Amino acid sequence: MKNLSVFILTFFLSLNLVFGQYEPTVPLKTSTYTFDQPYEIVKVKPVKGKRVRNVILMIGDGMGLVQVSAAWVANHGKLNIDNCTTTGLSRTYCANKLITDSGAAGTAMATGHKTNYHCIAVDTLGNPLTSLTDLAHNRGLKTGIVVTCNLPDATPAVFCANNVDRDQEEAIAADYLSCNVDYIFGAGRERFNQRSDNRDLLSEMKEKGYQVCTSWEETAKITGGKVFSVVSEGQLPLARERGDLFAKASLHAIDLLNQNKKGFFLMLEGSRIDDCGHSNNLPELINEVADFDKTVGEVMKWAEKDGETLVIVLADHETGGLTLLDGNLKTGTVTGNYSTDGHSGILVPVYAYGPGAAEFAGIYENTEIKKKIEQALFRQKH
Ligand SMILES: [Zn+2]
Incomplete structure (x- = not known):
């Protein structure tokens, strides 16, 4: 009997050696890229005051530490993110899976609750949850979201909608009518005006008091009031084609929201960093992280001057299982290898700058991010 078990064990172990250990299930995807548009970073001083009037939450979708490190090498050893005075790590797993998606991870950060994979601001039973944008609006703050993806996509959706399934994009788009967010900028126009129910949500948003825009030029002219801007169908183009849009x-949103004396909460997402992870595209990834980081620099410059704005820069999860294999700080050349075309389960970085930044140090669940933002914004405002 004992011999038989040993035989069975040995048999399965050898099977594992033959079929498991020596046969990678995913082909190794290694590429090398030299960044041809290095940029100067801004220098900002730490903010001295303690009062938090505004919070700007910047989410790099799928932007793990390796994505940041790759961009750092590509930009010859400097990034605007490095101006942040505090760093922390957040755990990303969701209620029913170790490897999360942007729906469940966004829900955790926007509402403070771990939920199931693919859920949008609902709990594990499907009940709607209150997001940071709702909380801020109810306290008299202005709110905004600016993204480079389609608006019904998961990350913007967790701040503006509630749904058990992120793929219900038409239903999620309809939730924008009741989300009370003052400045909304992104893409995915077809979900609003070419719908299976024939509703024209763009006209309905107008009736709700929004200035509805379908181009950046139109949007840029607005100097006050509520904005709903869907500048293209589908996603916005990738960074190299998108320019500094x-x-x-982001700066236009800050300008408008800052007209409110009580302050604002603004979420800015570099949405397409994640897509480059899914497609294992190192060159486009580096350009996306660089675009995100340049925006971080602009936001920080503004926040330094303002002195009452907490800026948090983080990721919802890592995408692609990227490894930094080689590189050259002088030439901006990076060699990276992707291990998956999906997400990975590693901790992701949280960077913070401004009053209240110190609260973001340490290792914590992604649900803590909502709690920390809430405390920072509302502590002194009862
Ligand atoms: Zn993804």
């Missing part, structure tokens, strides 16, 4: 829209 993300930075421009």
Whole structure:
């Protein structure tokens, strides 16, 4: 009997050696890229005051430490993110899976609750949850979201909608009508005006008091009031084609929301970093992280001057299982290897700058991010 078990064990172990250990299930995807547009970073001083009037939450979708490190090498050893005075690590797993998605991870950060994979601001039973944008609105703050993806996509959706399934994009788009967010910028126009129910949500947003724009030029002219801007169908183009649109829209949002004396909460997402991870595209990834980081620089410059704005830069999860294999700080050349075309389960970085930044040090669950933001914004405002 004992011999038989040993035989069975040995048999399965050898099977594992033959079919498991020596046969990688995913082909190794290694590429090398030299960044041809290095940029100067801004220098900001730490902010001295303690009062937090505004919070700007910047999410790099799928932007793990290796994505940041790759961009750092590509930009010859400097990034605007490095101006952050505090760093922390967040755990990303969701309620029913170790490897999360942007729906469940965004829900954790926006509402403070771990939920199931693919859920949008609902709990594990499907009940709607209150997000940071709702909380801020209820306290008299202005709110905004600026993204480079389609608006019904998971990360913007967790701040503006509730749904058990992120793929219900038409239903999620309809939730924008009741989300009370003052500045909304992104893409995915077809979900609003070419729908299976024939509703024209763009006209309905107008009736709700939004200035509805379908181009950046139109959006840029607005100097006050509520904005709903869907500048293209599908996603926005990747960074190299998009130019500095993300930075421009982010600063425009800050400009408008800052007219409110009580302050604002603004979420800015570098959405397409994640897509480059899924497609294992190192060159486009580096350009996306660089675009995100340049926007971080613009935001920090503004926050330094303002003195009452907490800036948090983080990721919802890592995408691609990227490894930094080689590189050259002088030439901006990076060699990276992707191990998956999906997400990975590693801790992701949290960087913070401004009053209240110190609260973001340490290792914590992604749900803590909502709690820390809430405390920072509302501590002194009862
Ligand atoms: Zn993804």
